[in-house]
């Protein structure tokens with residue numbers, strides 16, 4: 001079982017620039033020869049060489065421009081393709097981690113939040129990788145080259161740039177730190193609102209029945225207002241960061257321009273390694289000054305992408321945290337490969353200890369139970385005595401804290417649980433009905449389940465008589481359109497479509513049903529479990545009486561306490 005390590009930084013894998021980003025960054029360096037050629041052409045014009053002085057530098061500038069555009073386009077395309085692939089991989093990894101956590105884990109992220117992070121927030125990684133990463137690389141490399149080129153002509157101009165430059169990262173770091181916090185708060189707010197909306201939409205019938213729609217709408221309105229405020233805070237910081245940068249870069253360029261201008265006029269003779277700059281040289285220095293700040297300005301423009309991208313990475317990382325892993329989530333062994341034999345299995349539970357993660361109280365303390373092969377038993381006991389917990393442990397949905405369980409002579413371990421699960425069918429207390437037809441709800445996309453099998457299972461559960469089961473009729477989300485009894489019959493059809501299963505784990509199949517429907521469900525269950533082992537958790541004495549034996553979990557607990 002692999003537990004998530006909180007120390008692992010999800011950012012590390014994304015921090016290295018790709019060759020696409022490097023090429024994009026290097027393309028910015030083409031400005032150095034372009035500026036030199038431009039300065040040369042102006043110098044030529046000034047010295048009276050006329051059109052001839054301009055023609056070949058212009059051609060070379062054009063050629064370099066085309067080369068630069070080509071490099072940028074190629075680099076951008078490559079970075080984008082890579083970013084999408086990385087995002088897909090990260091989504092797959094997160095979805096696998098979510099699937100690898102127990103469905104009974106209380107600390108699982110709410111579905112609305114998980115959907116919002118995976119579908120919406122994760123998209124922020126694309127601008128992070130496509131815009132921020134190459135911009136960061138450019139901002140690290142290009143200014144150094146520009147500085148060296150300027151310093152070759154004038155150390156004073158280089159010094160001006162050098163003093164203006166560090167102020168920018170310092171201010172950006174301060175602003176960025178605030179931007180990250182604001183962006184995180186905005187994303188939390190958005191996820192919270194999504195989760196709230198999804199949850200309330202699901203429970204709309206209950207809210208309407210209890211006249212709580214108005215209050216819910218009010219709360220939703222408040223949440224939307226709060227999200228608006230958070231979004232405005234992020235935008236304010238983004239504007240502030242670009243204003244800071246524009247100010248410092250404008251000051252830097254203006255100071256270089258003033259120095260070069262006065263130097264060319266002869267008022268400031270120092271700072272050029274003991275010689276006087278020509279018009280062309282002065283112009284070259286002047287043209288390079290904005291290019292020095294350009295990558296930093298670009299970085300500031302995408303600074304918000306960094307904050308959003310990092311917040312998205314952290315949210316995805318949080319989704320991958322798994323407090324209660326699903327036993328054997330990574331095991332892909334088949335029934336045959338693990339030597340799981342056929343035939344109704346006997347079950348032996350020895351010295352079972354179980355407590356929910358983070359809780360002291362044990363649900364089972366040294367619990368013992370033996371079920372013979374093909375035996376039908378009812379698990380009874382007061383609410384909260386652990387009937388569902390025991391079924392979940394047998395189905396390998398939660399790991400036992402301690403103890404031995406064997407099913408058909410095979411020990412239930414991380415290694416064997418996936419294979420053992422292939423011989424089980426499970427009918428939960430509140431079977432989830434997906435929006436779709438009854439047929440798709442019965443088949444559940446399981447491999448090897450074909451249309452005749454589904455039709456047979458529906459006949460068995462007397463579902464063909466239900467109007468909603470007619471072809472072309474779609475059920476609403478959560479089973480709207482089916483009565484409680486019909487939903488239970490749908491769950492029975494799901495179990496019936498799995499004919500090779502020889503261990504049936506069923507949780508309160510007759511709860512909330514009228515006597516007649518409960519009787520029909522019990523008949524179907526007993527017919528389905530013929531020749532198989534059946535463990536059914538129930539409060540229904542009529543159903544329990546139809547089993548070979550009833551085990552009272554509450555009584556076991558009382559005996560222990562005595």
Ligand SMILES: Nc1ncnc2c1ncn2[C@@H]1O[C@H](COP(=O)(O)OP(=O)(O)OP(=O)(O)O)[C@@H](O)[C@H]1O
Nearest residue numbers: 104105106356363382383384385386387388389390
């Ligand atoms: N996912 C969970 N996380 C933590 N505790 C849980 C979880 N599910 C149930 N519990 C607790 O475990 C105990 C046993 O619950 P369980 O659902 O197994 O009882 P039960 O006998 O099936 O009850 P009922 O007859 O009402 O269905 C209860 O105290 C319950 O509050």
